[in-house]
Amino acid sequence: MKTNSVKIEIITIGDEILIGQIVDTNSAWMAVELNKTGFELAQITSVHDDENHIIESLDLALRRADVVLFTGGIGPTKDDITKQTLCKYFDTKLIFNEDVYRNIESILINRSRAINELTKLQALVPENCTVIQNLVGTAPVTWFEKDGKVIVSMPGVPNEMKHVMSTEVIPRLQKHFKTPSIVHKTVMIQGYPESALALKIADWENALPANIHLAYLPNYGIVKLRLSGSSDDVLSLEFAINQQVAGLSEILGNAIVAYEDIPLEKLIGNTLAAKGKTLATAESCTGGNIAHRITTVAGSSRYFKGSVVAYSNEIKTNVLHVSEDDLEKRGAVSKEVVEQMAEGARKLLKTDYAVATSGIAGPTGGTDEKPVGTVWIAISSEKETVSREFRYGTVRLQNIERTTQTALLLLNEII
């Protein structure tokens, strides 16, 4: 898989990742884009805003990789030192760049702001670099070449990084290197824990050709199997991978949720849109997270009408018309209440389907009979309303995420 591929390493610069104040979502996004365009991301390294550490990391990365992509550390404030450090590394100096200055001016005008002493400093760039204009931010992108290798320094602000990567950096890298194509195919499977799945498909896995690599990616009720390989002959490789997927399909049948790596909410959206059906949610313990996931999909307004987040019992009765008697006798976290929530939402919002959740997200609020992590999920359609009970753990955010994921999996089965 690794022969002849162009190896890239990412170095993220900034204390914020290393003290955990932000999660490094940039690298995951870059990884996807680089893989799609035929590059191999070989390593991600996160270091502090520290000159020696940055230089050491760059040195090591250049021994292993063909391209080093820096993100972060190029803001206007004192803690950002990447630009100065690169000058030191390349033994050059900062010079004023007129084009960058004009770009900064126009960016700031758009934001109704004036240039100040600090934003003006952003127009200083290392003398030996090629400047790539950052059309969505004030920090310029700088491109360096050394012994056939490429070093690029980009902003760490996610939307700026994404914009320059998509429009400038990746196209320039593709021109600079001849890249073999990487083929990935992901199959999403439900109903099997990772090890049970591995046993089920052991013979198939052992018979995989050497140039196709398999990875297991378990995630809340779903295991993603990713088959991948790289080749100059994409068509043959795709054919070989598809053949293997066909074999997998024979073994696993209905347990396969999708033949692509697609968010569940998008898969559900595609089905609903294709069938012309509509959806609503009635959420207690998930607090709007199911609606949120569904509405992250562009075009979801075609099939998603809305949600009632019924956190208080009052709303369950007044808005969703849950029986007060059941609420009192059975409790909010019960089969009766969750089914009435689903039916209530379906009728109120006039949809074909409604999903409802009610549970004890924690960390407190449990009883002996219904400990923290007890969750009921119901799905109502014109035909019937079905519900199931689940027992999760004591971690609030995890319970919210798991309930959301399980509700989407159940919905996906039913529609």
Added chain:
Amino acid sequence: MKTNSVKIEIITIGDEILIGQIVDTNSAWMAVELNKTGFELAQITSVHDDENHIIESLDLALRRADVVLFTGGIGPTKDDITKQTLCKYFDTKLIFNEDVYRNIESILINRSRAINELTKLQALVPENCTVIQNLVGTAPVTWFEKDGKVIVSMPGVPNEMKHVMSTEVIPRLQKHFKTPSIVHKTVMIQGYPESALALKIADWENALPANIHLAYLPNYGIVKLRLSGSSDDVLSLEFAINQQVAGLSEILGNAIVAYEDIPLEKLIGNTLAAKGKTLATAESCTGGNIAHRITTVAGSSRYFKGSVVAYSNEIKTNVLHVSEDDLEKRGAVSKEVVEQMAEGARKLLKTDYAVATSGIAGPTGGTDEKPVGTVWIAISSEKETVSREFRYGTVRLQNIERTTQTALLLLNEII
């Protein structure tokens, strides 16, 4: 800041991070915990499931750091090779561990599953390690020592890693090393772009003592300023940092949102709970994300009653009683409609405050007059209903996140 501190590096193992199929949230969590307990996280490195690369990374990390924490690559399937690689590195072999086997059995019984050939393999551990039982999963944690340095291999599954880190790994590291305390103090500021803030506080920043380090962390309408230092004399350091914060407070006054690093939703929750006030949301373009953020806070049911996610116009009129006439003449994304949504939700859900959003999240659906990214936010209280218009970009998820964040900032000001 770095004298005498115990340096730790994290190495995450697994293709999934390097092809972007998952975001590395583990490292951010570990970073926070390590910092809190007086360790310095010096580098995070993500590598593939590749023997040579893992060994090279470990070698380099041990040259720089005192502790190397591995996560991932210890599942039961063939693509996971960390255990075998560590055996090779330490020139030892895998042996069967009876205690681990019994732990696997009891974990699986809890999940109503039987042990199989693969889960059984998890009981094999390198002969030279100290085994730490993983009480929430089947992959054991292994602890190695070499020339006074410590290497720990942990599962990559977030809840398993978090459990063993909190209960075993960190306490054992604290025993093993003498750690100086690290003091962090974060001040959250609104209303200043990063560079304007830097100019505003330049004199203060330049006068900071050498042992106090300052970092700017901008994030959607808020800049967090983090002051940090490490010392054996925590009290003096805390005193010095608090003095600096007092100076900052004089300069910035009301622009300071909080004197701690606290999620906005928690800050709002604290205020509402303290004042005995209640909240509802009426969400169009944010699709339930405001309700979701508010309900991630434990105990939010005390002040949060619920939400109406009114994605379709029908629900805006039928449930929230928005005027059909305004919807038609002004459009769903208008001052009139968003204010009526907020008022409608406040009355329907009988709360003291309600937040409403209506906007064009994109990527399509805009017009010349109201381009993608146009958003109205309203906040209704018994006293009055106020609203403001915003113009964001064309990226759907970003528009949802920004609108959510801005709505929470406005709410925080008003309550």
